[in-house]
Amino acid sequence: MTTTVERTVRTTASPDAAFAYLVDFRSAPDWDYGTISCERTSGDGGPGTTYANVSKFAGNTVELEYTTEKVEQPEFVIVGRNETTTSRDTITVRPEGEGSVVTYRADFDFSGAVRFLGPVMTPLLNRLGDNTARTLKESLDRL
Template sequence: MHVERTFTVSRSIDDVFDYLSDFENTNEWDPGTLETKRTSGDGGLATTYANRSEFMGRETELAYETIGFDRPTFFSARGKNKTATATDTMRFTRDGDRTQIHYRADFKFHGIIKYVAPIMVKGKLDSLADETVEQIRTTLESARP
């Protein structure tokens, strides 16, 4: 199951990549994130993060690792726990002095939840994706980063 969105922000591709590829910044742009901390690495490939999120009223922890990093056009991170694997992939395209972002989040559920997730979760993921786009826009187009 996945969600994806394409949108444009009024920031340079370098600024956008640097900000979104530092996964600790999910604290600011991901509405579901409660806290993300870097646990190892320099921010590039194989950097790991501990993420604590809330979804549908439940708190969960995922161990993320940067699995794709090609500055300034591509970033991907995969988070895992016993019930799910989440992969966030972002592609960046220069659009003059603006940047087009193609954001995709893939979710693979494990155990019994994989049978009920398509019914119970899909609509919530779509809403969360819309919220995430708006939060990324707001954050990137403010004075920060």
């Protein structure tokens, strides 16, 4: 079962500036509400680049290894995995007036015993999505 969280924010940042900022996933601690740290472990930022991501979720520390799948403006796709979770994040940046519209979609698939926690996880993931939308907009507006 996939749980999807999707938020759209409008920002004063240009599409080029917003896309470049978000594609460098090391910026995630600035804009992704749950992320504590995110370090590039291999690659140049393009497809195949990997990142070690540490996040806080529901009071727990969660480590995911993310791999960049696609970097073709306006879309960036990165997939995070650990033993119980796969998160496929799709970020789309489109021009709007003087700024941009950024859509952030995360599709979560859970395995093992965690998959039975879906009804509990959904409201927590939605709250995380709301908080991330706020911090994403704040970070992009500072560019």
